[in-house]
Amino acid sequence: MSQKQGSSNKVALRLALVAILTAVTVVFTMIVRIPTTKGYINLGDVAICFTAFTFGPWSAFIAGGLGTALADLISGYAQWAPISFIVHGVEALVIALLVRSRAGRDSAEAVVPLWRKILAGIAGMAIVAGGYFVGGGALISGFSVAAVEIPANLAQSGIGVVLGLAVSQAVRRAYPPVRSLSW
Amino acid sequence: MTTDTYVAGTGVLYRFDPRAKLLLMVLLCIWFFLPVSLAGAWLVVLGVIAAGVLSVGLRRMFRTFLTILPMLAFMILFIPFNVRSGEPLLVAGPVVLATREGLLQTLRLMSRFVGVTFVCALTIQSTPMGKIMLALRWYGLPYKASLVVSLAFRFIPFIADSFSQIKDSHRLRDPNIDEGKGRKGYRSKLGDMLPTLTSALVVSLRAVPSLAMSLEHRGFGLPGKRTSYHVLETSWRLFTDLFISTMIPVALWFLFAVR
16 A cells, blocks of 8 residues: 555544544434433533543544534524633643643553543533633533533533543453544 | 434525525624624524524524424623613612613523524525535545534444443333332432443444444545545536625624614
């Protein structure tokens, strides 16, 4: 196989991966819901955190941002789409950068300590709550209304971090080829 | 699960070029943030809603309104309490609950929120998603980005169906399936989801190598592209529609700007 064919294979594989992960994020945001006493929690943040913990920063940024923006467009919340793209894209990017192992993902030494994963999760939660407060407050509903949403955003992103981490570990065990897909 | 937001119709809005429609949507969204009179803002909101009722129907417009109703309720409840200066309107003993300035601020934010919501919803409901993608391509959206979005839309129904089947099969394995749904705790529900989410993700990720192979067979990444996007026609009609899209917000600005 020539070098050019090898690099085009990588491009095709990366594009396919990002497209599938984007679709997964849309599905998890729109149809996966857990009823609570106050309504529903969607699992979009689970998909975003799973992508960030399992794959690399760029897959996470594009799939997380684009997936949530598309979900907003399809669900009738188009005014939130640009804010969701930036907030969740940055959330995924920061989490993935914080848990990135220097040893490389295929290496047996690519074990990231739990405290770093927790720190990454907390950073992600802060980005989601802060991002929606600033974006929603400045552009959509005013800061007083945006402040009311902070606890719900923290709860949803917190569940996303916990479940995303658990699912990431489970998928790595169930489907080992996933380790070679990160970029 | 359907991702199709398009509502078929034949009105003026449907004959408008999608590129001009996107431009009008962006300019109107910007217009709502400009210093315009409150009456003017609400007039434009009512105009957009009227255009929507004539194009996609009252039922669709009402459904869009229902999606933003909770946010509107929050606005009415919380914004007035944060603007306490000015002429008091609602007083409870020594405490001023709402002022005239608070009410005006609430109405302004509501007009902006409702206006932007209906402008975006109307654009998406009156334009097929394929045409929106082609319009974005015309504006310069890169080929790879367009391909990612197109492929994502193609796979959403497949992943949604797989998820439903996996969820049902996992539920059938539950030894306590005959117990009432309300008895399970919140934590238990989340834990039950873990096998379902894992299986759904593995099924989705298995599609990645096949999709990559399909792209390579179509010459993706090699010189001399074999597939390309359809290009929207460029004619006098486009320039007319673009001109109208630009003039509408400019005219509204001159009519309702606060001087």
